[in-house]
Amino acid sequence: MSVIALPQELSIVGTAPMSYWRTVAWRLSRDRATLVAGTLLLLIALSAVLAPWIAPHDPSAGAIRLRLAAVGTPTHVLGTDEQGRDMLSRLLWGGRMTLVAGLTPVVVAFLVGTVLGVIAGYTGGLVNTLVMRTMDIFYAFPAVLLAIAISGALGPGLPNTLISLSIVFIPRVVRVAESATVQVKGLEYVAAAKASGASVWQILRHHLLANVLGPVLVFASTQVSLSIILAAGLSFLGLGVTPPAAEWGLMLNTLRQSIYVNAVVPALPGLAIFVTSMAFNLVSDGLRDAMEIRT
Amino acid sequence: MSAAPLVATRGLRKHFPVRGGVLRRAQAWVRAVDDVSFDVKPGETLGIVGESGCGKSTLARLILRLVEPDAGSVWFDGEDMLRVLPGRMKRLRRDMQLVFQDPYASLNPRLTVEDAVAFSLLVHGAGRADARGKARALLGRVGLDPRLYGRRYPHELSGGQRQRVNIARALVLDPKLLVLDEPVSALDKSVQAQVLNLLLELKVDRELTYVFISHDLNVIEYVSDRVLVMYLGQVVESGTADALAEAPKHPYTQALFASAPSMDPDRRMERPPITGDPPNPIDPPSGCRFRTRCAFAMPQCAVAAPPPVTVAAGHDVACYLYEAATAVTA
Numbered sequence: 001m002s003v004i005a006l007p008q009e010l011s012i013v014g015t016a017p018m019s020y021w022r023t024v025a026w027r028l029s030r031d032r033a034t035l036v037a038g039t040l041l042l043l044i045a046l047s048a049v050l051a052p053w054i055a056p057h058d059p060s061a062g063a064i065r066l067r068l069a070a071v072g073t074p075t076h077v078l079g080t081d082e083q084g085r086d087m088l089s090r091l092l093w094g095g096r097m098t099l100v101a102g103l104t105p106v107v108v109a110f111l112v113g114t115v116l117g118v119i120a121g122y123t124g125g126l127v128n129t130l131v132m133r134t135m136d137i138f139y140a141f142p143a144v145l146l147a148i149a150i151s152g153a154l155g156p157g158l159p160n161t162l163i164s165l166s167i168v169f170i171p172r173v174v175r176v177a178e179s180a181t182v183q184v185k186g187l188e189y190v191a192a193a194k195a196s197g198a199s200v201w202q203i204l205r206h207h208l209l210a211n212v213l214g215p216v217l218v219f220a221s222t223q224v225s226l227s228i229i230l231a232a233g234l235s236f237l238g239l240g241v242t243p244p245a246a247e248w249g250l251m252l253n254t255l256r257q258s259i260y261v262n263a264v265v266p267a268l269p270g271l272a273i274f275v276t277s278m279a280f281n282l283v284s285d286g287l288r289d290a291m292e293i294r295t
Numbered sequence: 296m297s298a299a300p301l302v303a304t305r306g307l308r309k310h311f312p313v314r315g316g317v318l319r320r321a322q323a324w325v326r327a328v329d330d331v332s333f334d335v336k337p338g339e340t341l342g343i344v345g346e347s348g349c350g351k352s353t354l355a356r357l358i359l360r361l362v363e364p365d366a367g368s369v370w371f372d373g374e375d376m377l378r379v380l381p382g383r384m385k386r387l388r389r390d391m392q393l394v395f396q397d398p399y400a401s402l403n404p405r406l407t408v409e410d411a412v413a414f415s416l417l418v419h420g421a422g423r424a425d426a427r428g429k430a431r432a433l434l435g436r437v438g439l440d441p442r443l444y445g446r447r448y449p450h451e452l453s454g455g456q457r458q459r460v461n462i463a464r465a466l467v468l469d470p471k472l473l474v475l476d477e478p479v480s481a482l483d484k485s486v487q488a489q490v491l492n493l494l495l496e497l498k499v500d501r502e503l504t505y506v507f508i509s510h511d512l513n514v515i516e517y518v519s520d521r522v523l524v525m526y527l528g529q530v531v532e533s534g535t536a537d538a539l540a541e542a543p544k545h546p547y548t549q550a551l552f553a554s555a556p557s558m559d560p561d562r563r564m565e566r567p568p569i570t571g572d573p574p575n576p577i578d579p580p581s582g583c584r585f586r587t588r589c590a591f592a593m594p595q596c597a598v599a600a601p602p603p604v605t606v607a608a609g610h611d612v613a614c615y616l617y618e619a620a621t622a623v624t625a
Contacts, residue, residue: 020405020448129319188401189411192461195359196415196468197388206414210405 027290034286037279044276048095057086059093060244071264079265081251082258087265091272094246097158098276101231101240101247102224104162109169110220116170117177118212122185122204132178135171143168147230151239161240165230169223176219180212214291221284225277232273248273299373300334301472301504302358307331307367309353313577323577327353329528330367335472340498340505342519342536344512344551346573350528351508352396355476358506359391360384372471389419392465396477398457402449409434409445412464419468433463437493455486459493466497473498474506479514491518512555516540521609524548527576527584529600534610544612546589583614591616 028034047054057076062083071079071087078087120131138146150164184190185208193203232249234240241247243254248269255266309328312321327350335341343351356362358369360376369376371387379387395401402411409430416426431441437459449457458478465473478494479487495518498505509515515522515536522539524532524547532545543549550569569588574580580587586596595615603611 188395188397189403191356191361192393192395192401192464193414193418194361195388195391195393196418196464197385198414198418202418206406207403211403 024290028286031286031290033282034290037282037286040275040279041283044095044279045099047092048099051089051092051096055086055089055092057089059085059089059246061085070262071268078268079262081255081265087268090246090251091248091268094248094251094269095272095276097235097241097245097247098228098232098249098273101158101161101165101235102228102276102280105165105169105231106220106224106227108162108166109173109223110216112166113170113173113220114177114213114216117174117216118181118204118208120174121178121181122200122208124182128178131174135174138167138171139175143226143230144233147234148237148239151234156239156242158241161231161234164234165227168230169220169227172223173216173220177212177216180215181208184208184211218284218288218291221287222281224284225280228273228277228280232269298336300370301337301372302335302506303333303370304358305332305368305370307354307357307369308365309350309357309362310365311353325576326350326528326579327576328357328364331525331528331530332367333523333530333533335504335506337471337504338502339520340507340518342515342522343506343508343525344515344522345510345525347510348527348573348576349525350576351510351525352476354525355393355474355506355508358474359388359393361393385419389468390470391472391474392468392470394458394461394465394473394475394478396480398454398461398481399449401461402457404449407446407448408439408452408460409441411449411460412467415464415468430463430467433467434460437463437466437497438489439463453486454482455490458482458486458490462490462493462497466501469501470503472504472506474508476508477510478507480509480511487514494518512551524551527573527579529584530603530613531585532610532612532614533603534607538607538610544606544610544617545585545614546591546616547585 028038062085063080064084066073066076066080067082067084071077073079076086076088078091080086081090116131116135120128141149147164147168150167151160154160154164190203190207193207198206231240232247232252235247235249236253238253241250243250251269252266252273255269259266307328308330310324310326313323313325314320315322329350331350331354333341343354345351353362357364360369364377371391374383374387376384376387402408406414409427412430412433413421413423413426416429417423421429431445434441434445439456439459444452444456449460452460458481462478475494479490482490491514494505497503505518507515507518519536522534522536523530524539524545526547532539532543532548539548540552543552547569554569571588574584574587580597582598583589583592583596583601586592589596593615601613601615603613604617605611606617
């Protein structure tokens with residue numbers, strides 16, 4: 001981790017120091033790797049959102065005579081797939097699916113998992129045992145296996161992929177939220193709040209959540225890349241997004257036999273998955289450093 | 296001396312379960328506080344001294360009902376704290392506050408100093424501006440200029456400064472009783488003196504009553520009117536600070552005083568007065584808990600715990616040596 005000077009240390013004594021979130025933003029603004037990765041993510045997100053307008057071709061209209069065109073073909077900059085569909089258009093459209101499939105389960109898991117984890121951690125006792133042991137049941141299966149099992153039971157399609165991936169990520173978030181809650185709950189400032197007569201709700205709102213949400217948010221951000229890969233993996237296996245829709249994992253699957261004809265074009269969706277998940281990882285690393293609370 | 300006590304505890308007991316196994320059943324019990332009774336008179340400073348792990352901090356939390364006792368009672372200003380309704384309890388909390396030992400864990404890293412102090416006022420329904428104004432005034436009183444420090448975060452302050460914030464937070468509700476749990480133990484000697492003197496000043500200014508918990512006998516002697524000596528969850532001796540310093544009765548108290556570093560170069564210690572660690576509070580020795588480290592242990596010490604004996608007015612000792620002594624003189 002690079003040494004990041006505190007903005008307060010530069011300020012003249014007596015001037016108001018920055019608020020926490022401004023400090024985080026200030027630290028992020030000097031973290032070059034995170035800025036680059038963040039910009040990249042922004043571009044990917046933007047291209048996904050704008051796909052209907054910027055895609056040069058219809059992503060599902062193929063041309064039998066122009067199958068597996070090489071990268072650099074004048075009408076198809078990134079070549080065409082095994083059915084002669086424009087790769088660039090499909091990658092742009094596919095990004096929409098992949099981002100939705102990557103982000104939604106993590107957002108759902110963040111919300112549900114934090115609520116469950118904080119309740120379990122703060123209440124303790126039987127509630128904690130019930131919640132945490134239930135989560136352990138899900139934890140017993142490897143993420144991929146669990147995702148495949150649930151998706152297999154629910155059937156293919158984007159909504160079911162989102163449901164199954166949410167179920168994969170909820171127990172992880174619960175664990176992190178629970179352990180952070182238990183740790184903060186034992187600190188003396190919570191006891192001081194209790195001693196001043198604060199209600200459970202006041203303690204949760206002002207003392208607990210403020211100190212638990214940060215670590216959970218950072219953890220959740222590390223899971224986005226995994227979620228993208230799992231979503232792509234499910235489509236690859238035919239359990240996720242169904243053809244003819246474009247999705248990176250699905251594209252990887254349908255193109256895999258063409259790798260002997262044209263090695264570059266089938267690698268493109270893989271490259272897209274790699275770059276996107278890498279960018280998410282870098283941003284979450286930067287977020288972790290920037291959100292570190294000094295005590 | 297005849298004034299009604301501000302705090303009175305009778306037979307307080309708290310045993311913590313040590314859980315284990317698949318079902319997390321209690322496998323053993325840590326006897327943190329075992330049958331402790333004492334009074335705190337309005338306006339006095341009661342010192343509670345003992346080695347780490349003797350149940351001092353648990354006792355502090357029991358007094359403030361931050362931990363529910365297993366048995367016994369706590370009376371505050373004539374009210375049975377364990378029987379009052381929640382609404383009344385919240386009102387009572389304004390009158391009793393706690394200052395913590397760890398200046399790092401005791402402040403929320405996400406609240407500015409003035410917000411941390413103002414929080415208690417908000418809990419009791421004060422307006423935001425009003426609470427902040429009071430908090431800033433109090434920060435000034437404890438020696439932190441609110442213009443310089445009010446908007447700062449705890450990580451920007453030193454240990455001593457944080458402890459001042461803790462004190463301000465405890466005082467903002469205008470309590471009658473302040474329980475100080477090792478308030479200066481984490482500080483440097485020079486800072487300790489400043490904070491102690493601040494506490495003594497505040498006590499006079501605001502007519503406070505202190506329960507002052509420490510393992511440091513010098514500190515206890517400096518601040519206390521009366522002292523309670525604890526060993527493994529029980530009170531072994533209690534008396535005025537002067538009486539205890541001049542004529543400690545219980546072998547444990549004697550050993551404590553003998554091991555406190557002295558400023559007198561002629562008083563050199565040849566060998567430590569007590570050796571070893573206190574026994575495990577999970578399974579304390581039978582009878583008198585100190586007998587395993589006591590130079591005067593007798594067979595009867597293992598049979599039953601010695602009841603407290605009054606050796607002088609207001610000076611009680613739980614030791615068989617003195618039962619014998621009073622029996623001879625009687």
